[in-house]
Amino acid sequence: MFNNFSVPYEVNPKYSKKVAYFSMEYAIHQPLKIYSGGLGFLSGSHVRSAYELKQNLIGIGILWKYGYYDQARNQDQTLQVQWNEKRYNFLQDTGIKFQITIHDAPVWVKVWYLKPEIFLSAPLFLLSTDLPENDYISQTITHRLYDSNVATKIAQFMLLGIGGAKLLDILNFNPEVYHLNEAHAVSSVFYLYNKFGSKEEVKKRLVFTTHTPEEAGNEKHDFGMCYRMGYFSGLPESKVRELIGSNDNLLNHSLVALRFARKANGVSQLHGEVSRKMWYHYEGVCEIAAITNAQNWRYWADKHLYRFKDEGNDVGFDDRKRHLKKRALDIVADQTGKLYNPDVFTIVWARRFAGYKRADLITRDRERFERLLNNTKYQVQIVWAGKPYPLDNTAINDFNHLVHLSKNYSNIAVCTGYELTLSKRLKQASDIWLNNPRVPREASGTSGMTACMNGAVNLSTNDGWIPEFIQHGHNGFVVPTPPYESMTTEMQDAYDLDKIYDILEHEILPIYYDQPDVWREIVKNGMNDVRYQFESNRMADEYYEIMYNQ
Template identity: 30%
Template sequence: MLKREDDTPAVPTAPVTRVEPFASRTRVAYLSMEIALEPAVHTYSGGLGVLAGDTAYSAADLNLPMVFVTLVTRQGYFRQVIDADGNQTEEPDPWDPAAHAVPLGALVAVTLEGRSVWIRPWFYELKSPTGGRVPVLLLDTDVEQNDPVDRDITDHLYGGDETYRLKQEIVLGMGGPRILQALGFDIRTFHMNEGHAALLTIELLNRFRRALGRQLPHFSEYDYGRVRDMCVFTTHTPVEAGHDKFSYELVNRIAGDLLQNGDLKDLGGTDHLNMTKLALNLSNYVNGVARKHADTTRHMFPGYEVRSITNGVHPGRWAHPAFCRIFDENYPVWHVEPEALNHVDSLPDETIWQAHMTAKHELADLIRQRTGTSLDPDLPTLGYARRMTGYKRPGLLFRDPERLLAIAEKTPFQIVIAGKAHPRDATGKAAIHEILGISGRLADRLKIAYLPNYNLSVARHIVSGVDIWLNTPMPPLEASGTSGMKAALNGALNFSTLDGWWAEGCLDGVTGWAIGDGAPSEEDGEDLYRKLEGTILPLYHDDREKWIWMMKQSIGRIGSTFNTQRMMRRYGAEAYLR
């Protein structure tokens, strides 16, 4: 019979033979509250989950000994519906785990509010385009052994109140390591993708304490050192409000004495349990997700060594099939060695342009089917698609509608927009409403298409089908951002604030264009209009040869560098093999 972490019997539910071949070789566990595996599996909300999914695909490509752990989130994040007045409403977005994954033969328990809450893992076998495979475990509390009040803990991604979120983080951070041990995984390194999984550090401390077979009066620096040696922490949040904090009264009520004979406040903060601070204190390797973001994190949390590994995207997952065929024919190793894309500038212009136009026509078809708006594939198309929230400034492009209209009348273009606002983000919802209102007023003179329910499938069409990729966050609040990397793989030219990854990837006039100088400024909107009118749109209309040259530079310079193959090689060498 399988064992729980505290040596009481686990409940067998099904054979575990599917996971055993992976367990015998796996040494690294990657824990993330969300992972974007495929469009039909609704275990993600946005960039954090998409990054985790791309990470898993590259781990499979590179045959890395990794396992990925997340929540099953049966009801998904939410399905976005835009009503007739331009308001976002939310509906459940359920999926059936049994259609994509297999239940495994173990149940383990965590204690919540004095009750044993049982967790069952589902096994999802991720297969990359190169044939590589990695295991993904989806943690589920909807089992008959649980009290009805606990069966929905893993249902809603980022749903519910503070209590619900804390319970989810206990299931992930403490239940995840227990599941791995019960299934026979011998994990040497735990990688926390954001602070949601930070309670695994407490789980490891208590595991080592139990292994001693006796109670010591206090934890020692030796105990902390053992945990640090096993933990890697990647933070993605340069916004203070984005770091999860829980009152100690709530923690004690839900979880009891989490740290046996230890003072949790020494590790997690004196006023609240700060999950980021807990992870920082008990990880030997900490990194931000771009050079600028690492600097921001060091200022937010002085005294900690914060390195930087800039995010990437999985090339084979985000390049349009038309481009994949070109890359396969000319650079057969590009899936595992994207550096080969550096040679794309030697390809004929017509080859690149035809692949791009194939993607562009497909995007136009999708927009016509979903919205009824007919776009012209021959016009330059500007794309803006991401989470709708205040610091990303989704309304910057529309700050002066008459100016925007005058630019379009002089040098015609069209706009594609997509993105969800969090259900409790009133500012983000207001931005969607405002953009849709402006779009309606300008519809006769400037085509603006808003694609509702932004997800993996919609994203693939947009990043491959637009000509210009717009990103307008207020510096330094963009940790990294990866959507522009996906667009670049397909020859789109980035036009973005110098924040996150673009501060590293921008060669103005070569891979795209910068908005502003990288400092927070009210002048960014004016700079956006000036460059769009005076440089970008005239170049598209009047100098197609130069435009295609820049497309090649975008694919070659960005695609060869800002990818998860490079990213995972760095994690392997710098974080996992210490």
Template identity: 55%
Template sequence: METLTESKYSTWYHPYKPAAAYNKKVAYFSMEFGIDQAFNIYSGGLGFLAGSHMRSGFELKQNMIGIGMLWKYGYYDQARNDDQTLRTDFNEKHFDFLEDSGIEVEVQLHDNPHVKVKAYVLKPEIFGTVPMYFLSTDVEGNDHLSRTITNHLYDANEVTRVSQSIVLGIGGAKVVEALGGSEVYHLNEGHGLPAFYYLRDQGVKKNQMVFTTHTPEKAGNEERDARHLNRCGFFGRFLSEQELQKEAVNGGMINYTVSALRMAKKANAVSKLHAKVAKDMWKDYEGTCPIIPITNAQNQNFWQDKTIKRTWERKQEKAYKKRKLEVKQDFFNEVAKQTNKIFDPNVLTFVWARRFAGYKRADLLLHDLQRFERLISNEKYPVQIVWAGKPYPYDFYAIDIFNHLVNYTKQKSNLAVLVGYEINLSRKMKYGSDVWLNTPRITREASGTSGMTAAMNGSVNVSINDGWIPEFQKNGKNCFVLPEVDYRLPHWDQDKMDADNLYDLLENKVIPMYYDAPEKWQEIVFNGMDDVIPDFTSRRMAEQYYKKLFK
């Protein structure tokens, strides 16, 4: 493979001739990318998804580049206090594999018109991605405050958070200009919205701008005071009162999603169900573009164990089971290292692992403690359960759930809570689990992708029928799905009904089948792999983005 040379840094460069079907230049903006454990600047699903997209773009020889942020302290490093509860550590990161691209641009932030933004390049040959440019304000010549903007992913300080959007959006757009411009500008979620305002002023046409909305959650659809954003430099220039009124909604607010939907020629939601939910959410706002579904997916080459893949392709049950025991043991070595508990690879093992957020209900299994205790102490049908995931460092409700689980599981030999849920641990858990639990309140999970990579490795999904699951599920044949409850009911009632349904499903179907009908269980395992590949691989997704969104 040809390598990058100094002279190529500041031009649109790929180490391959783009394939004819993917020749259109696309710049993909995202606040986070989860590409490799060695490059831990992501918080969760959005990053994992974007990282898989960049890998598949490379595999398909797409004419795409990624634009992201170089977070000096990453998201945070998840550790433990003395009593094993959650501790958030902020450690400085050094990534020697990134190189200075030679591109430096300026953005205006608040009253400072000359904040420098430097672009570092991640060459395709490092991790097998399309070329990517990561932006930092930690640059010689910037004042102290400006240098700290790119310290923390999703900084809790409101003004810093707005500045981050400006750096990604306007700084990123200027970097793309320095690379010769793009034919399509794609915002992965609304964080980089200032790019659209800036590009519009530079004469970039509506049909060159596209947008992906990722969540129905209020916190994921940012909304801020229009006048304040104007003072911050959010729009790339100072808007007049009249111009501002045109952009504002909901009594003087800028809703990032609404603005993106108005400026883009087309947008996509991240599952078929999410497209319905999103259309309904934004239907009352005038001038928004069409929203189509392109279901999220993950990169098979990166996430699927090679031996498991081989045994599945050849339908070799014995070889599959042998490999499954090996990867379970590897996973359980991590459990032992963190919790001093010795798990048994022959015991049915459940995993609940993803970002810790209230609506995802990590503690749903503990809803009826009497019933749960009965389930975990059944000697005929033993089970092991492991939880992992990172709450947002200032989401104290989610942190409380995490710590409650830590305290509850301490004295239970077959339950464990792990810290450090990043790419490596995620992979171990997907390889080593028998069942992947997914328990969000219905309609709240736009897509969810952890269950896809779990299924690629033979872990059976037990899930609420939300996000991507309705497109995949054949209940009892490739996964197990809980009966749908009415999402309009009070949370209290939904949680009670879902918990009761979950206990029923586990006690009467899932657990007995694993022990009493292993042939049937193995059939479900292989069916899950058949049905998740290729439909829920990012190869399919990256193809669809070009055909349906970028075209």
């Protein structure tokens, strides 16, 4: 079955070019827990849209035995990290096993397959080293997504890159385009160099998507360690140095990708500009275009809400949104003991916990925060949720700080288990989807798109995809952009905090409670404006148009 593998459905001639899409994580559906956050949500929507459009694209990923991690609670409700084994009866054993070399030793790789009809996605091949033929250390390569051990992480990069490229040869798929979604799989370029014989031949076939808007955030590892581990597929050091154009002691994976790809892209129009400024002073970097991230409408949107909107049935629309809120708030009550009222204005901040995303920002002005929570005329309830990286102690402290804070208020709750299902439910619970990253740290950010698809309104700083979307007061609310570059971090935080409260107190709450017809129109405008422009079918089409077919 898997020799001479081809996409098992009729391909649309518009998308006939063969593409192999490499990603470290995929959030395709809740039961398949091989994702951590935004990168996975993006990859999941991409392969869903590739299926809907019948594109000739297959995904290459890794089957993580323990997933990212399971987010549980300690006795005092603070965050507890659990790694629990995952088993899936819907993945097919391909029978394919092969070896790659890591640290001069053979490592066996087993291949699992997710059929397109299971979750309506492009074909997905998942690699695992968790098999008895391997020693324990080799087995652990595919235990934890983004393992904190440096050698394990480099081995994971090699598995995805070298192992993924080798699998494509075994499948005889022969892609015309190798698409690296982030630089995790860039070890593939050295395997492909050996296969095709020149950098030019690799370049013809390679495209690269970068998601990181600052140079320091791009992963770098010790060159000597990578070399000893076999990252460069047996090429001598002098040849590697020549190919990557660097004598640095640190290997910058993104820079290697930008020098080997024929074209790269940022993930919003703003991020495209930021990326060009960030990388163009390096020699040999390819053109960097921009394709704004998007999310899959068919998976994410509440279809009944859209139907009522399209019919002009305001009673049905309001009733549906209230039902969605109540159902989601029952989950909040089950987790936290906080029984919320679906008729009360609900603010949700939910996404990966990271310092620059500033989960706790609105709590930092205690006087205004108290006033907001205790306002009897314009009542408010707030929900937080999200997974910090399991060893990011600062982000975990932010999460735990909010947990302890919530114990003092009846209208603050913090949820755990922020994965695909809870994400959709909290978007349905939300009246305002609060998004306040430090500009310009958010490359794209897509949670606000799916929030809109479920009748929530964005209140955001003007970063990532937001400048392409929000018309203030029409389909959302945005913090006006000052000259951030001349501000310190403290000044920026203070400015954004002040503006968020001004918009909440003087615009959003009065409209929500005193002008419900106006509020409904803002919700509907947001739903209309994300429907096609920020839908992943548009994005998947643009990848063929801008990246693959050029």
